[in-house]
Amino acid sequence: MTNEALRKDPYNIVITGVGGQGNVMASRVLANMLVRRGFRVTIGETFGMSQRGGSVMSHIRVSSAAVWSPQIPKGRADLVVALEPVEAIRVLADYGNPAVKSLVNMRPIYPVGVITGEADYPAPETIRKAVAALSETSCFLDATAEAIRLGNPILGNIIMIGAVARLGVLPVNRELFAAVIREGMPASRVEDNLRAFAIGAAAVA
Amino acid sequence: MSMDRGQREGDEVLLMGNEAIARGALEAGVQVAAGYPGTPSSEIIETLSRFAETGKLYVEWSTNEKVAMETAAAASFAGLRSLCVMKQNGVNVASDFLLHLAGSGTRAGMVLVTCDDPGALSSVNEGESRHFARLMEIPLLEPADFQEAKEMTRWAFTLSEEIRSIVMVRSVTRMSHASGNVILGALPPAARKAEFLCDGAVSDPERGPMIxxxxxxxxxxxxxxxxxxxxxxxxxxxxxxxxxxxxxLLIITSSACRLYSLEAVSLLEAEDRVGILKLGTTWPLPPALLKRVLSTTEKILIVEEVLPFLEEQVKILAAEQVREIGVKTFYGKNDGILPMAGELNPDLVMAAVGRILGIDPPVLSSAYREKLRAFAGLAPRREQTFCPGCPHRASFWSIREALQRDGRGGFVCGDIGCYAMASLFPAAGFYTAKTLHAMGSGTGLASGFGKLGSFGMDQPVIAVCGDSTFYHAAIPALINAVHQNANIIFIALDNNGTAMTGFQSHPGIDVNAMGDASPMVDIAALCGAIGAKVVVGDPFALQETRETLNRLMEGQQGVKVLILKQSCALSPEKKGTKRYLMQVDDTLCRGDACGCNRLCTRIFRCPGLLWNREKKKAQIDEVICAGCGVCAGICPAEAIRCEEAAKS
Known part of the structure; x- marks a missing residue:
């Protein structure tokens, strides 16, 4: 497949969340779609502690020509996909800029410090306000709630990928997604993933 | 999605650095691969194990890195190309053998892949394996992107055969755990037959003894x-x-730092002022090449992780050639323009290059920075902790209870695995774990502490150790403790697999790396055979575990072994299933009026338990809760209820 022009080269995506949310899977699915489009993609992942409650971040660099560093320079994200709301704020603090677009799943996963009462978790309205202020455009989804309705909260990650496709900033679509999912997943899970993708796409107006 | 058997020569696929390394070994015709799991190296052996085939490729998870290297060396001696894989500190474990292997030499191509972890993203050290190449006098290669990770690994076998020495390929987390496009090469058709030729003279490299x-x-x-x-x-x-x-300005760099350097120069738009010499062969350095490139400029910045390894080598070469190439100014780690600890990134390199050239790095608008300041600190810190349903939380809870009841100031010597978090984040281990060093060192330290009774020390000493760590390095220390009659309690936190790195097999599991049935070495039987008193328990049985521990603390001198068996919450048999549906009974939870001081959320700290700030009562987060049922045993009001979940 030949590649189309990117809005920016390299186009920088951060997918962030908490261990166990399927962050790594989401980044690989998206990256594989872009490789099929003929782009050179680098994913940088920090998942050594991913299963133990820590923040997890994947940096995806998309280019038509070169291999880029697995770490996006500070202030240089073009798209932030957050599977957890305060992680969006954490990433924007480091990688945000006036042109960044943000997609945020609003289901919180409370840090232990919040559970114990040592720290406060900001109210949803505060989070929306902060993300909106730090982004050119922002979009908030209840991906986990939708995923639970589908039968598995982890599908929230694929709902977010569906939303990314609908944003129109990257040359990816349902057909590409289906091809990648069929290649990488047992047949029994393909249908649920396609449904999750469609829900995400529909959630972005 | 990743590497699989269906892919063919010429396919362009997205591979993780570790998969690219594995592919390079396959394209070189590797026939024996051995390693010990350790982040960020584990995916190399995991990938190879999917390609294992009788008579073509044998893959094993060895008990430790030294045994892995010995296993691979045997294959090389017998004429088969072989690979051994480990994380940075694994090379320390293997280093005694490596020293002697460098001396004996190898036969068929033998490659050591080590994956270092600059920034200690998943390590408790920032050890650098590159120094071993110089120390042991073996060649060192460092790939700088994904395609090169494959090509370089493949070529390392050729080099090894050409000079009859083990060759070291060093990756880093940002290569191993990053992914990028790789074009696949051909897999060789024929497998070699193994035979150790050893009827020759000592001086015969083909048929002599390997010493x-x-x-x-x-x-x-x-x-x-x-x-x-x-x-x-x-x-x-x-x-x-x-x-x-x-x-x-000339940048000399290697590995992931090359990509940071390219990006830094691009961000500063300094392409016409800065040259980059990327080195893939980092020990020994090629002197003529260095001389040629060093001659082109006066200012040299060396960009590498972590210690100034290249920097020192380049400076030696520059000093030796100063008459021909002239006096240089060096920038790097020693002058402090780049940090000597922690990992690098494009921003740090950009700042260094900017300072040397007098270019101000681009910054965000002041209006945006003002907004960033306004929202700073809004995101609460995310401390790492044991997963919901983790047996270690239950084990450390019982240890805490037993030590409090004992009252003599007892403590835990920690070890390497997920349970290291008990030492790293004290609240996660309920403030019981007080030491953390190398694999098996908890037991060795306990053995030492356990002999200090004659100097007046009466604190109970507990060593903890996971099942994989037990086989890796705890056995000699435990035998020492038994033989010296050290007064310790040794707790094996047996969660049925090398859980932290992704459930690789170990000698206590009945399958090997290739998925074949494999004899098991039983921890309890082994401990019994060396003369320790052994008790086996379930960490989820809180009261029983606590009582056992107190009984062992009060009992006679010597080594007492408690094996706490319960599979990891993320193990394939448990993941995504709940044994119990948990619920907090609002009529029984007395909230702050209870007097328990929010034991469940403030002390027990399971992410599956929430404190509802409106109701002022505990609550289960049904998405997070793993349904282990342990918290039901800690609530003094018995407000946390378990209901057997329906089997799906």
Missing amino acids: SAPVIEKHRLQQEKIRKAAAIFEKSPFNAYSGPERPE
Whole structure:
């Protein structure tokens, strides 16, 4: 497949969340779609502690020509996909800029410090306000709630990928997604993933 | 999605650095691969294990890195290409054998892949394996992107056969755990047959015995091999210069730092002022190439992780050639323009290059920075902790209860695994774990503490150790403790797999790396055989575990072993299933009026338990809760209820 022009080269995506949310899977699915489009993609992942409650971040660099560093320079994200709301704020603090677009799943996963009462978790309205202020455009989804309705909260990650496709900033679509999912997943899970993708796409107006 | 058997030569696929390394070994015709799991290296052996085939490729998870290297060396001696894989500190474990292997030499191509962890993203050290290459006098290669990770690994076998020495390939987390496009090459058709030819004289490298003696002669021979490697490296395509003919600043770099350097120069728009010499063959350095490139400029910045390894080598070469190349100014780690600890990134390199060239790095608008300041600190810190349903939380809870009840100031010597979090984040281990060093060191330290009774120490001493760590390095320490009659409690936190790195098999599991049935070595039987008193329990049985521990603390001198068996919450058999549906009974939870001081959320700290700030009562987060049922046993009001979940 030949590649189309990117809005920016390299186009920088951060997918962030908490261990166990399927962050790594989401980044690989998206990256594989872009490789099929003929782009050179680098994913940088920090998942050594991913299963133990820590923040997890994947940096995806998309280019038509070169291999880029697995770490996006500070202030240089073009798209932030957050599977957890305060992680969006954490990433924007480091990688945000006036042109960044943000997609945020609003289901919180409370840090232990919040559970114990040592720290406060900001109210949803505060989070929306902060993300909106730090982004050119922002979009908030209840991906986990939708995923639970589908039968598995982890599908929230694929709902977010569906939303990314609908944003129109990257040359990816349902057909590409289906091809990648069929290649990488047992047949029994393909249908649920396609449904999750469609829900995400529909959630972005 | 990743590497699989369906892919063919010429396919362009997205591979993780570790998969690219595995593919390179396969394309070189590797026939034996052995390793010990450790982040960020584990995916190499995991990938190879999917390609294992009788008579073609044998793959094993060895008990530790030294055994892995010995296993791979045996294959090399018998004429098969072999690979051993480990994380940075694994090379320390293997280093005694490595020293002697460098002396004896190898036969069929043998490659050591080590994955270092600059920034200690998933390690408790920032150890650097590159120094072993110089120390042991073996060649060192460092790939700088994904395609090169494959090509370089494949070529390392050729080099190894050419000079009859083990060759080291060093990756880092940001290569191993990053992914990028890789074009696949062909897999070789034929497998070699194994035979150890050993009927020749000591001096015969083809048929003689494989030993490091006569030492001086073999040592000289090894140095001759290194000179030969340097000559080969002069023409290596893995070393490349890009930039102006006479750059104002020359960057010398390797590995992931090359990508950071390229990005830094691009962000500063300084491509016409800065040249980059990317080195793939980083020990021994090719002197003629260095001399040629160093001659083009006066200012040199060396960008590498973590210690100034290249920097020191380049400075030695520059000093030796100063008459011809002139006096240089060096920037890097020693002058502090780049940090000597922690990992690098494009921003740090950009700041260094900017400072040297007098360019101000681009910054965000002041209006945006003002907004960032306004929202700073809004995101609460995310402390790492044991997963919901983790047996370690239950084990440490019982240890805490037992130590409090005992009252003599007892403590835990921690070890390497997920349970290291008990030492790293004290609240996660309920403030019981007080030491953390190398694998197996908890037991060795406990053995030492356990002999201090004669100096007046009466604190109970507990060592904890996971099942994989037990086989890796705890056994000699435990035997020492038994033999010295050290007064300790040794707790094996047996969660049925090498859980932290992704459930690789170990000698206590009945399958091996290739998925074949494999004899098990039983921890309890082994401990019993060395003469320790052994009790086996379930960490989820809180009261019983606590009582056992107190009984062992009060009991007679010597080594007492408690094996706490319960599979990891993320193990394939448990993941995504709940044994119990948990619920907090609002009528029984008395909230702050209870007097328990929010024991469940404030002390027990399971992410599956929430404190509802409106109701002022505990609550279960049904998405997070793993349904282990342990918290039901800690609530003094018995407000946390378990209901057996329906089997799906």
